[in-house]
Amino acid sequence: xxxxxxxxxxxxxxxxxxxxxxxxxxxxxxxxxxxxxxxxxxxxxxxxxxxxxxxxxxxxxxxxxxxxxxxxxxxxxxxxxxxxxxxxxxxxxxxxxxxxxxxxxxxxxxxxxxxxxxxxxxxxxxxxxxxxxxxxxxxxxxxxxxxxxxxxxxxxxxxxxxxxxxxxxxxxxxxxxxxxxxxxxxxxxxxxxxxxxxxxxxxxxxxxxxxxxxxxxxxxxxxxxxxxxxxxxxxxxxxxxxxxxxxxxxxxxxxxxxxxxxxxxxxxxxxxxxxxxxxxxxxxxxxxxxxxxxxxxxxxxxxxxxxxxxxxxxxxxxxxxxxxxxxxxxxxxxxxxxxxxxxxxxxxxxxxxxxxxxxxxxxxxxxxxxxxxxxxxxxxxxxxxxxxxxxxxxxxxxxxxxxxxxxxxxxxxxxxxxxxxxxxxxxxxxxxxxxxxxxxxxxxxxxxxxxxxxxxxxxxxxxxxxxxxxxxxxxxxxxxxxxxxxxxxxxxxxxxxxxxxxxxxxxxxxxxxxxxxxxxxxxxxxxxxxxxxxxxxxxxxxxxxxxxxxxxxxxxxxxxxxxxxxxxxxxxxxxxxxxxxxxxxxxxxxxxxxxxxxxxxxxxxxxxxxxxxxxxxxxxxxxxxxxxxxxxxxxxxxxxxxxxxxxxxxxxxxxxxxxxxxxxxxxxxxxxxxxxxxxxxxxxxxxxxxxxxxxxxxxxxxxxxxxxxxxxxxxxxxxxxxxxxxxxxxxxxxxxxxxxxxxxxxxxxxxxxxxxxxxxxxxxxxxxxxxxxxxxxxxxxxxxxxxxxxxxxxxxxxxxxxxxxxxxxxxxxxx
Numbered sequence: 001x002x003x004x005x006x007x008x009x010x011x012x013x014x015x016x017x018x019x020x021x022x023x024x025x026x027x028x029x030x031x032x033x034x035x036x037x038x039x040x041x042x043x044x045x046x047x048x049x050x051x052x053x054x055x056x057x058x059x060x061x062x063x064x065x066x067x068x069x070x071x072x073x074x075x076x077x078x079x080x081x082x083x084x085x086x087x088x089x090x091x092x093x094x095x096x097x098x099x100x101x102x103x104x105x106x107x108x109x110x111x112x113x114x115x116x117x118x119x120x121x122x123x124x125x126x127x128x129x130x131x132x133x134x135x136x137x138x139x140x141x142x143x144x145x146x147x148x149x150x151x152x153x154x155x156x157x158x159x160x161x162x163x164x165x166x167x168x169x170x171x172x173x174x175x176x177x178x179x180x181x182x183x184x185x186x187x188x189x190x191x192x193x194x195x196x197x198x199x200x201x202x203x204x205x206x207x208x209x210x211x212x213x214x215x216x217x218x219x220x221x222x223x224x225x226x227x228x229x230x231x232x233x234x235x236x237x238x239x240x241x242x243x244x245x246x247x248x249x250x251x252x253x254x255x256x257x258x259x260x261x262x263x264x265x266x267x268x269x270x271x272x273x274x275x276x277x278x279x280x281x282x283x284x285x286x287x288x289x290x291x292x293x294x295x296x297x298x299x300x301x302x303x304x305x306x307x308x309x310x311x312x313x314x315x316x317x318x319x320x321x322x323x324x325x326x327x328x329x330x331x332x333x334x335x336x337x338x339x340x341x342x343x344x345x346x347x348x349x350x351x352x353x354x355x356x357x358x359x360x361x362x363x364x365x366x367x368x369x370x371x372x373x374x375x376x377x378x379x380x381x382x383x384x385x386x387x388x389x390x391x392x393x394x395x396x397x398x399x400x401x402x403x404x405x406x407x408x409x410x411x412x413x414x415x416x417x418x419x420x421x422x423x424x425x426x427x428x429x430x431x432x433x434x435x436x437x438x439x440x441x442x443x444x445x446x447x448x449x450x451x452x453x454x455x456x457x458x459x460x461x462x463x464x465x466x467x468x469x470x471x472x473x474x475x476x477x478x479x480x481x482x483x484x485x486x487x488x489x490x491x492x493x494x495x496x497x498x499x500x501x502x503x504x505x506x507x508x509x510x511x512x513x514x515x516x517x518x519x520x521x522x523x524x525x526x527x528x529x530x531x532x533x534x535x536x537x538x539x540x541x542x543x544x545x546x547x548x549x550x551x552x553x554x555x556x557x558x559x560x561x562x563x564x565x566x567x568x569x570x571x572x573x574x575x576x577x578x579x580x581x582x583x584x585x586x587x588x589x590x591x592x593x594x595x596x597x598x599x600x601x602x603x604x605x606x607x608x609x610x611x612x613x614x615x616x617x618x619x620x621x622x623x624x625x626x627x628x629x630x631x632x633x634x635x636x637x638x639x640x641x642x643x644x645x646x647x648x649x650x651x652x653x654x655x656x657x658x659x660x661x662x663x664x665x666x667x668x669x670x671x672x673x674x675x676x677x678x679x680x681x682x683x684x685x686x687x688x689x690x691x692x693x694x695x696x697x698x699x700x701x702x703x704x705x706x707x708x709x710x711x712x713x714x715x716x717x718x719x720x721x722x723x724x725x726x727x728x729x730x731x732x733x734x735x736x737x738x739x740x741x742x743x744x745x746x747x748x749x750x751x752x753x754x755x756x757x758x759x760x761x762x763x764x765x766x767x768x769x770x771x772x773x774x775x776x777x778x779x780x781x782x783x784x785x786x787x788x789x790x791x792x793x794x795x796x797x798x799x800x801x802x803x804x805x806x807x808x809x810x811x812x813x814x815x
Contacts, residue, residue, distance in 0.1 A: 034782075056080050060784060139155060284300075331356065428450060574616040691787075
């Protein structure tokens with residue numbers, strides 16, 4: 001502990017940092033070519049299978065966009081000028097096509113410089129509503145699918161700061177929209193405001209053990225600004241643009257119409273606010289209104305949630321998880337805890353699910369009791385539904401077949417498994433669209449259908465199963481076995497026997513197809529997107545399996561450099577990229593969920609770019625951390641981490657591809673935490689890249705990642721796992737990268753800054769790159785290009801070991 005105290009004192013003192021005046025840089029042309037490749041559109045398909053909508057966008061934002069005014073309040077990031085989330089992804093073009101047509105039609109009437117978001121199908125799916133963000137605010141637009149034309153319905157007066165911005169009335173002729181209130185007050189400029197007094201927080205003796213949330217309210221000025229930005233008036237806007245006020249101003253969070261459209265469930269955020277938790281744990285009230293805006297019933301009033309019991313499975317008491325029942329006109333479903341919401345309380349049943357029908361003036365009727373926490377329900381008929389529950393601590397998931405009309409009938413548990421055991425995953429039930437526009441079980445002749453990912457010891461073979469809902473017996477209708485390709489099963493229209501799939505290969509971009517399961521017809525191609533990454537389309541790719549020293553089987557996806565001669569097997573440098581995952585059993589931890597036929601996609605955070613620079617890449621290397629029985633995974637975190645890394649390097653070295661003295665390790669977020677630990681506690685690597693990580697676990701004292709215990713319950717675990725506490729052991733060059741505006745729980749930018757200070761003070765070789773305006777994931781093209789340049793320079797210098805002139809050192813010679 002003396003070392004820990006010394007390091008804490010070291011960080012508390014100011015350490016000078018040598019800084020470089022550097023503008024945004026660009027990586028080499030091999031990498032730049034891949035970054036600049038055009039992005040294929042997103043695809044929306046109508047449920048009747050007749051229409052396809054293609055949404056186009058730029059893959060990256062610009063640093064100018066990220067530099068627009070941003071307020072960070074109560075877990076939200078808002079542009080107060082435009083009144084929409086400041087990190088919203090926007091689309092800039094739309095095309096539509098009928099299934100069967102070769103070419104898509106360009107949508108006409110689009111606004112100048114479109115910035116489209118919040119897409120919402122109309123009830124009959126003949127139209128799509130969307131918002132367009134201008135420099136002045138957010139407008140409402142509607143796309144007519146048949147005419148391939150958009151029309152503007154409102155001026156820039158929409159408040160899109162909270163969710164459920166736009167909702168269709170059931171007749172499809174009007175929309176319920178959040179609009180800026182007429183009485184909104186001017187925001188306080190916090191940087192200039194003169195404080196009226198101190199900011200005070202207090203506690204009355206209750207335990208309030210919360211994660212280290214970011215972007216929280218900090219003072220009364222923040223509270224004022226949050227309230228102004230969250231308040232909306234609700235307006236009914238017709239397709240001809242006529243606007244009628246539907247409800248007065250409030251802080252509306254969620255809004256949803258009943259399946260028949262006669263009622264609207266509205267949740268409002270209320271006071272008091274909190275400086276400890278985000279807005280979704282502030283007090284709230286959920287109320288039912290008629291479609292005309294008349295009050296019907298208040299279903300739920302929730303107090304401020306700061307003091308939940310400890311544990312991931314802790315929940316508040318009272319009604320929760322309110323939703324409409326999809327197969328009924330106007331019935332609300334909700335769950336209630338039977339164990340006081342405390343995972344430590346012993347209980348035969350943890351949750352009970354209830355139903356309350358319109359006009360919502362009676363007590364709810366019990367539908368089913370669940371052994372674990374309520375997860376979801378799929379509705380089939382009056383006498384048939386499927387419920388799921390789960391329990392994180394033992395990774396258990398149960399599926400129940402039950403009669404929602406008669407709770408005296410015992411539910412049948414048809415699924416009871418470890419949800420991390422992917423080999424036993426039976427798949428997901430197929431659903432169909434109802435006349436209400438909701439989704440329910442697709443039943444035919446008392447049978448339901450499941451689409452499964454199909455991971456097995458022999459590889460991945462997606463499947464379609466038919467399940468008799470009386471006997472629970474299954475019949476396999478289809479197994480995907482396309483040689484050299486990966487097939488994802490997206491949806492199945494039972495009545496039409498139409499299976500929607502997406503097929504890809506390492507060098508073939510994913511495209512959509514229709515196939516017939518029963519008639520064995522197809523595939524019929526729906527899209528024809530081309531591979532934009534030509535320079536790496538012929539790169540060798542395979543999934544390798546290997547064994548950890550304790551006998552655990554691991555795997556990773558191996559890429560060889562562009563043009564690599566497998567016959568010569570010249571020794572190349574390698575990049576190992578990974579992310580640790582916790583398991584409660586060895587069997588699940590050893591399962592292979594990687595497919596060598598997956599399309600090779602070098603997204604911004606990927607190491608795959610470096611196959612163009614002569615590197616072998618082992619991507620998504622398995623790094624399981626296992627704790628069986630009463631042992632927690634983190635009790636032996638460091639030892640398992642090093643064992644995983646050694647097994648991966650040994651495996652590729654045995655294949656003869658690499659120079660094991662020239663191996664780099666990289667990771668993002670918890671992967672960065674992994675990197676720092678590996679470099680501190682092993683000599684396996686020549687260099688490391690750690691992005692947006694957390695390195696001092698005492699700064700996340702009430703749990704992190706999958707760790708439920710707090711610091712005071714397991715101080716040695718927190719100390720042992722924290723790279724900051726072992727900064728004196730760092731002997732390997734480390735590149736630290738962090739977004740200055742990181743909003744991820746626990747990964748404050750301060751984590752990298754203080755870790756760098758400690759490493760610098762102790763003489764380590766380290767470089768810290770802080771990316772302006774960037775959050776936990778990086779968005780601006782300037783940032784990403786510079787990131788790739790930094791990583792490339794680091795790898796060339798410390799892994800390939802080039803000198804400042806870009807030349808490799810001469811081979812060592814014997815005297």
